[in-house]
Amino acid sequence: MIAVVTCGHHPDDERIYEREIKTLLKAGYEITYFTRWKGDNYLSEENLWHRNYSHKDLSIREYTQGILKDFKVLKPSVVHIHEFELLPLAKKAKKLYNTKIIYDVHEANIELWDVSSSKPAGIKQIINKSLNHYEKGYLKNVDYVLTTTLELINRYEKRGVKSVFIPNYPIALPRRSKKSAIPTIIYHGQISLERGLEDLISAIPSLIKNGLLFEVKIYGTERVPNTIEHLNGYINELNVEDIVKIHSQIPHDEMLKELSKAHIAVIPFRDHPMFRIAIPVKMFESMWARCGIIASDLDSIRDYGEGFIEFYPPGDVEALSRSIERLLINDEELKRMGIEGSKLIKEKYNWKKVEPILLDVYNRVVS
Numbered sequence: 001m002i003a004v005v006t007c008g009h010h011p012d013d014e015r016i017y018e019r020e021i022k023t024l025l026k027a028g029y030e031i032t033y034f035t036r037w038k039g040d041n042y043l044s045e046e047n048l049w050h051r052n053y054s055h056k057d058l059s060i061r062e063y064t065q066g067i068l069k070d071f072k073v074l075k076p077s078v079v080h081i082h083e084f085e086l087l088p089l090a091k092k093a094k095k096l097y098n099t100k101i102i103y104d105v106h107e108a109n110i111e112l113w114d115v116s117s118s119k120p121a122g123i124k125q126i127i128n129k130s131l132n133h134y135e136k137g138y139l140k141n142v143d144y145v146l147t148t149t150l151e152l153i154n155r156y157e158k159r160g161v162k163s164v165f166i167p168n169y170p171i172a173l174p175r176r177s178k179k180s181a182i183p184t185i186i187y188h189g190q191i192s193l194e195r196g197l198e199d200l201i202s203a204i205p206s207l208i209k210n211g212l213l214f215e216v217k218i219y220g221t222e223r224v225p226n227t228i229e230h231l232n233g234y235i236n237e238l239n240v241e242d243i244v245k246i247h248s249q250i251p252h253d254e255m256l257k258e259l260s261k262a263h264i265a266v267i268p269f270r271d272h273p274m275f276r277i278a279i280p281v282k283m284f285e286s287m288w289a290r291c292g293i294i295a296s297d298l299d300s301i302r303d304y305g306e307g308f309i310e311f312y313p314p315g316d317v318e319a320l321s322r323s324i325e326r327l328l329i330n331d332e333e334l335k336r337m338g339i340e341g342s343k344l345i346k347e348k349y350n351w352k353k354v355e356p357i358l359l360d361v362y363n364r365v366v367s
Contacts, residue, residue, distance in 0.1 A: 001031075002076060007083050011043055032051060035052045036052075041251075064086065078362070084135060087138035107278060143365060144365060147164070150165055172350040182215050183215070184263050185266060186266070186291070188282055188285075191223070192222065195270070196314070197268065203324060204321075217258065265282065267283060270315055
């Protein structure tokens with residue numbers, strides 16, 4: 001029995017459920033999937049038991065205590081955790097049941113803490129150093145780290161943990177939706193200011209002034225409360241509320257439909273250390289959807305997108321606006337970018353290329 005545990009991702013998360021869990025199920029593994037999410041999104045099926053803790057304001061400590069009670073019955077052979085906050089749970093599981101531990105690191109934690117914290121620089125440095133030390137202390141209980149970037153492989157290997165690169169390549173589905181009649185610009189992912197959504201919104205008025213017809217759709221959930229309220233206020237301030245709409249996060253399969261209807265996908269990340277490392281899954285999904293892609297010129301994205309992504313300097317609103325305009329008025333270039341990106345997904349950057357690596361890790365851990 002494998003226990004897959006997340007405390008912060010929605011149950012149908014692309015990496016956890018759509019890719020990793022479904023791959024393990026196909027290989028014949030039995031899985032108990034623990035989530036902490038408000039809602040009724042239950043995913044149980046043959047060989048998969050989904051246990052969702054949806055209690056209002058349930059703390060992570062209460063959540064892990066409940067899971068440990070289930071572990072008394074399940075006695076999992078492998079516990080696969082997806083957040084830094086679940087390392088204490090992993091330690092207890094190893095101590096009580098000699099469980100093998102897989103720690104799935106979705107993002108660079110040190111850099112994430114740095115950009116997420118609003119503390120003064122001196123206090124932030126002390127807190128981040130403490131959190132880093134805290135993580136190091138728990139790594140001795142971890143058998144494998146799975147990471148989304150090669151730079152993190154080196155980081156965790158230096159800390160003495162076997163580490164494996166499991167990139168966020170998408171499942172190369174054969175069907176896409178028909179493109180919308182109105183040219184559509186789309187962003188999907190976490191809604192936060194450091195991801196440059198204010199820059200995207202700021203780029204819109206000049207496009208309207210130039211007489212271009214289009215719409216902008218933003219999908220996702222906010223990391224910091226009131227972020228969406230702030231952005232909607234900014235949209236109203238610029239009088240672009242008829243063009244720019246912020247939508248709640250929708251199920252992954254529905255998101256893929258919306259993405260494939262769109263013409264241009266924008267990745268407007270600001271120039272923060274975490275984004276210099278991160279390889280955004282939205283880039284690969286936009287390639288699959290045959291979107292033209294406009295992205296901040298960051299090394300992590302350029303390494304994959306040279307030749308078929310329109311790059312602009314991070315934070316440069318005028319350059320972003322020019323890039324959007326160039327693609328809106330150039331159908332042939334937009335189609336070329338979409339075809340080239342989707343070809344790379346089909347031939348190279350797809351989940352089928354990754355499945356054997358994940359299964360090899362599990363074969364080694366279980367045996």
